[in-house]
Amino acid sequence: MLQDYRNPWLYxxxxxxxxxxxxxxxxxxxxxxxxxxxxxxxxxxIYDFTWDWYRVMLGNTQIIDSLRWTLGLGAATVAIAVPMxxxxxxxxxxxxxxxxxxxxxxxxxxxxxDILGSALLVYxxxxxxxxxxxxxxxxxxxxxxxxxxxFGTALVGQVLWTVPYAFIVILITMSRYxxxxxxxxxxxxxxxxxxxxxxxxxxxxxxxxxxxxFVFILSFNEYTRTNLLKGGFDxxxxxxxxxMFNTGMSEDSYAMAGTVSVISMLxxxxxxxxxxxxxxxxxxxxxxxxxxxxxx
Amino acid sequence: MGGVPVAAGSxxxxxxxxxxxxxxxxxxxxxxMVLCFAVPVGLTLVWSVxxxxxxxxxxxxxxxxxxxxxxxxxxxxxxxAMVHAAIAVVVSFLLGxxxxxxxxxxxxxxxxxxxxxxxxxxxxxxxxxxxxALRPVLARHGxxxxxxxxxxxxxxxxxxxxxxxxxxxxxxxxSFLPFMVFSGFLAMEAVQRYVFEVCDDLGAGALxxxxxxxxxxxxxxxxxxxxFIFVNGLxxxxxxxxxxxxxxxxxxxxxxxxxxxxxxxxxMAISAIMIVTLVALLWIGHWLFDxxxxxxxxx
Numbered sequence: 001m002l003q004d005y006r007n008p009w010l011y012x013x014x015x016x017x018x019x020x021x022x023x024x025x026x027x028x029x030x031x032x033x034x035x036x037x038x039x040x041x042x043x044x045x046i047y048d049f050t051w052d053w054y055r056v057m058l059g060n061t062q063i064i065d066s067l068r069w070t071l072g073l074g075a076a077t078v079a080i081a082v083p084m085x086x087x088x089x090x091x092x093x094x095x096x097x098x099x100x101x102x103x104x105x106x107x108x109x110x111x112x113x114d115i116l117g118s119a120l121l122v123y124x125x126x127x128x129x130x131x132x133x134x135x136x137x138x139x140x141x142x143x144x145x146x147x148x149x150x151f152g153t154a155l156v157g158q159v160l161w162t163v164p165y166a167f168i169v170i171l172i173t174m175s176r177y178x179x180x181x182x183x184x185x186x187x188x189x190x191x192x193x194x195x196x197x198x199x200x201x202x203x204x205x206x207x208x209x210x211x212x213x214f215v216f217i218l219s220f221n222e223y224t225r226t227n228l229l230k231g232g233f234d235x236x237x238x239x240x241x242x243x244m245f246n247t248g249m250s251e252d253s254y255a256m257a258g259t260v261s262v263i264s265m266l267x268x269x270x271x272x273x274x275x276x277x278x279x280x281x282x283x284x285x286x287x288x289x290x291x292x293x294x295x296x
Numbered sequence: 297m298g299g300v301p302v303a304a305g306s307x308x309x310x311x312x313x314x315x316x317x318x319x320x321x322x323x324x325x326x327x328x329m330v331l332c333f334a335v336p337v338g339l340t341l342v343w344s345v346x347x348x349x350x351x352x353x354x355x356x357x358x359x360x361x362x363x364x365x366x367x368x369x370x371x372x373x374x375x376x377a378m379v380h381a382a383i384a385v386v387v388s389f390l391l392g393x394x395x396x397x398x399x400x401x402x403x404x405x406x407x408x409x410x411x412x413x414x415x416x417x418x419x420x421x422x423x424x425x426x427x428x429a430l431r432p433v434l435a436r437h438g439x440x441x442x443x444x445x446x447x448x449x450x451x452x453x454x455x456x457x458x459x460x461x462x463x464x465x466x467x468x469x470x471s472f473l474p475f476m477v478f479s480g481f482l483a484m485e486a487v488q489r490y491v492f493e494v495c496d497d498l499g500a501g502a503l504x505x506x507x508x509x510x511x512x513x514x515x516x517x518x519x520x521x522x523x524f525i526f527v528n529g530l531x532x533x534x535x536x537x538x539x540x541x542x543x544x545x546x547x548x549x550x551x552x553x554x555x556x557x558x559x560x561x562x563x564m565a566i567s568a569i570m571i572v573t574l575v576a577l578l579w580i581g582h583w584l585f586d587x588x589x590x591x592x593x594x595x
Contacts, residue, residue: 011402014394014395014398014402017394017395018395018398018399018411018414019414021391021392021395021473022414022415022417022418024470025415025418025426025470025473025474026417026418026421027433027439028426028429028430028432028433028470029418029421029425029426029429031429031432031433031439032425032428032429032432035432042432042435043432043435043437084324084325084328085325087321087322087324087325088325088326090322091322091323091325091326094322095322099588100326101326102588102591104326104329104330104333104334105325105326105329107329107333107334108329108333109524110523110524110527110574110578111337111527111531111570111571111574112527112528112530112531112532112547112548112570113531113532113533113548114531114532114533114547114548114549114551114552115531115547115548115551115567115570115571116333116337118551118552118555118563118564118567119336119337119339119340119564119567120332120336121555122336122339122340122343122560122563122564123335123336123339125352156332159328159332160329160332160333163325163329167325191312193312214420217420218420220422221420221421221422221423221424221425222422223422223424223534224532224533224534224548224552228552228555237422237424240424240428241424244428244538249428249431249432257425257428257429260421260422260425261421261422261425261429264420264421264422265417265420265421268416268417268420269417272413272416272417276410
C-alpha cells in the first residue's frame with residue numbers, strides 16, 4: 001500500500017476527512033430513515049420503534065398507484081435510455097465529429113431541471129396544438145393525442161435526464177475494450193453484428209448493467225421534470241412532494257422518503273458490490289493464469 | 297440472438313449489411329437529442345419574445361417578458377441566487393477538490409476508482425430526499441442543534457441554518473459536492489503520477505505544487521464541476537423552496553412559478569437567460585481551458 005511516509009498523520013487525517021465527508025452527505029438520509037421508525041415522529045423526546053408509518057403508507061392506495069406508475073416509467077426509461085447510450089457510445093468511437101456528439105449527449109446534465117422541464121412543457125404544448133390543428137383541418141384524427149401531456153412526454157423528459165449517465169458509464173467501460181479484438185473477429189469472417197454481440201458485448205456487459213441500474217434509480221428519484229410533463233398521473237416522488245407542501249412533513253412522508261432512499265441504496269450498493277466482486281474474480285483468474293508453470 | 301446471415305443480393309443485406317440502412321441507427325441518439333433537447337432549448341429564445349395571452353401565448357416580437365423580469369424584484373432575487381450559487385461553488389471546491397487530489401496522489405491506483413465510487417452513493421439517492429432530509433437535520437430541534445446543545449457548544453438552538461440563505465447554500469453544497477469530486481478526479485486522472493514524484497524530488501512545497509502544477513492541469517475539470525454546481529444552484533428550484541424559507545427563490549423556482557401562473561413568455565425569458573448564461577460560461581471555459589481534456593481518459 002502506497003503511503004505518504006513523510007507525513008503519515010496527514011495521510012490518515014485525509015482518510016478520516018474523506019470518510020467523514022461521505023458520512024455527512026449520507027447523514028440526513030439515515031436520520032430520515034431513523035425518524036421514520038419512531039412512533040412519535042420527528043422532534044419527540046422518546047423513541048419507540050414502530051413499522052406503523054410504513055403500514056400507513058402501504059395502506060394508501062394513491063401511493064401504491066403512484067408506485068406502479070413510477071416502476072412503469074422507470075422500466076420504459078431503462079429500455080430507451082440504455083440502448084440509446086450504448087448506440088451513442090459506439091457512434092462516438094467511430095465518428096469524426098466527437099466534440100459535437102459528446103456535447104449533445106452530455107448537455108442535458110448542465111441544464112437545470114426546472115429550465116429543461118419548462119422548455120419541454122412549452123414545446124410539447126405547442127406540438128400538441130399543432131397536432132390538434134392538423135386533426136381538425138385535415139381530419140388526421142390519429143395524430144391528435146401524440147403530444148398530449150402524459151406518460152410519453154414524461155418519458156422523454158426522463159430519457160433526456162438519464163441518457164448522459166448511460167452514455168458516460170458505457171463509454172468508460174468501452175474505453176477498456178481493445179478494438180483489435182473486433183478486427184480479429186472480422187478477419188475471421190464474423191459480421192459486424194456478430195463481432196459486436198459475441199466479442200465486444202460480453203466485455204462491456206458490466207457497464208451496460210450498471211448503466212441500467214443507474215438509469216432506473218435516476219428515473220425512480222426524478223421529480224421536477226416528471227412533475228412538469230406528467231399530465232394526469234402521479235409518481236412516488238410527486239406524491240411525496242405534494243404531501244410535503246400540502247400537509248407539512250407528516251410521519252408517513254418520512255416513511256416514503258425512507259422507502260425511496262432504501263431502494264436506491266440497495267440497487268446502487270448491489271451493483272457496486274457485484275461489479276467489484278466481478279473485478280476481484282477476474283483479477284484472481286488473471287493472476288492464476290499468469291502463474292508460471294511449476295512455480296505453484 | 298445470433299448473427300444475421302447475409303446472403304448476397306438479399307433484402308437483409310440492404311438492411312443489415314455493411315452499407316445497409318442499419319448504419320443510420322447510429323444517428324438516432326444524436327437525432328433524438330437535437331429534436332427533444334437542442335430544439336426546445338433553443339426555441340426558448342423565440343418563445344420569450346411572444347405575446348402573453350390569458351392562458352397561453354401568441355407569436356409576436358415583444359420584450360415585455362424581459363421588461364417584467366428586469367423591473368421586478370425577480371431580477372434582484374436572481375442576482376442574490378447567483379451569489380448564493382457562487383458561494384456554493386467555492387465551498388464545494390474547498391471541501392471536495394482536496395479529496396480528488398488526495399485520492400489521485402496518495403491512494404493506491406488499484407483502489408482509486410472504488411474510493412471515488414463512495415461519492416456515488418449519496419449522489420444516487422434522490423436529490424429531493426437529500427434536500428428534504430436536511431430539514432430535520434438543520435431544524436431548530438434538529439440533529440445539528442441537539443448535538444451542539446448536548447456538547448454544550450451553544451446555549452440555544454441556532455436558527456440561522458434553516459429557512460435562510462445559509463440553508464440554501466448548505467443545500468446546494470450537500471446536493472452537488474460529489475460533482476466537484478468526480479470532475480476534479482477525472483481531470484486529475486489525466487495527470488500522470490510521476491508528475492507528483494518529480495515535484496517531490498525537486499523539492500517543491502505543497503503550496504507551490506498545488507498552485508503551479510495541480511491547478512493548471514486540473515483546471516478544465518474544476519471549471520466543468522464549478523459550472524455544473526453554479527448552474528444547478530441557480531436553477532434547481534426545489535432547494536430554496538424546501539430550505540430557503542418564505543420568499544426564497546432562484547431562477548428555477550421563478551420559472552416554475554411563472555408556469556403555474558400561466559405566464560409562459562416570462563418563464564421562457566428566464567429560461568433563455570439561464571441558457572445563454574450557461575452557453576457563455578461553457579464557451580469561456582472551453583476557450584480558456586479546452587474542456588475536452590476532461591474527457592481524455594475515456595476517449
